[in-house]
Amino acid sequence: TRVAILISGRGSNMEALADDIEANHHSTICLVVANKPCTGIDSAAARGIPTKIVNRSNFDTREDHDHAMCAILADAEPDYIFMAGYMAIVGAAFIDRFTARILNIHPSLLPAYKGLDTHERALADGAKQHGVSVHIVSEQLDDGPIILQAALTINPEDTATTLATRVLALEHILYPLVLSSLAHGDLELSHSGVKWHNRE
Numbered sequence: 001t002r003v004a005i006l007i008s009g010r011g012s013n014m015e016a017l018a019d020d021i022e023a024n025h026h027s028t029i030c031l032v033v034a035n036k037p038c039t040g041i042d043s044a045a046a047r048g049i050p051t052k053i054v055n056r057s058n059f060d061t062r063e064d065h066d067h068a069m070c071a072i073l074a075d076a077e078p079d080y081i082f083m084a085g086y087m088a089i090v091g092a093a094f095i096d097r098f099t100a101r102i103l104n105i106h107p108s109l110l111p112a113y114k115g116l117d118t119h120e121r122a123l124a125d126g127a128k129q130h131g132v133s134v135h136i137v138s139e140q141l142d143d144g145p146i147i148l149q150a151a152l153t154i155n156p157e158d159t160a161t162t163l164a165t166r167v168l169a170l171e172h173i174l175y176p177l178v179l180s181s182l183a184h185g186d187l188e189l190s191h192s193g194v195k196w197h198n199r200e
Ligand code: GRF
Pocket: 007, 008, 009, 010, 011, 012, 013, 014, 040, 084, 085, 086, 105, 106, 107, 168, 171
């Protein structure tokens, strides 16, 4: 299974995917693409993974940037595109080019807390639970069919920092699990949604 990973920052989810692939050989990272220079792209390159920066600031419109991203991704021939801290919304043309093959990971129990500052908002609301969601990317931010979620209980002593750390640890388990499940045929994504198969 060939996976391309889109990043904008630290790239710890990209590293978790790369570590799991190194250990279990279920997939190949055909390309890591960033929309700006970032530490994650340097870590990917240091691992010998093909990388590209398609700098958003070199493009006038989101459509032009999407177009360039699409062309580069199509060349890499990924089966799936995993967004991992990719801080941009992609347009309909991009999504339609890779129907039900673009995934995102988000640090909340969707549909709660789409967007930024999820840990702060969960705490401010006095939420009892928090967590992480992997979903198929649609045109709306942090929307689209949910593939897998993991929850944790918020403790009275939790701060945004401790929550972020604990949620990130779940992310590093969940995203590789989703990729290996796709690679093994245990999970199937299509325009009609998400299907988990029973293993005989
Ligand atoms: C993660 O919390 C991810 O869920 C969110 O952005 C963060 C990216 O972290 N979309 P990293 O770049 O993978 O370390």
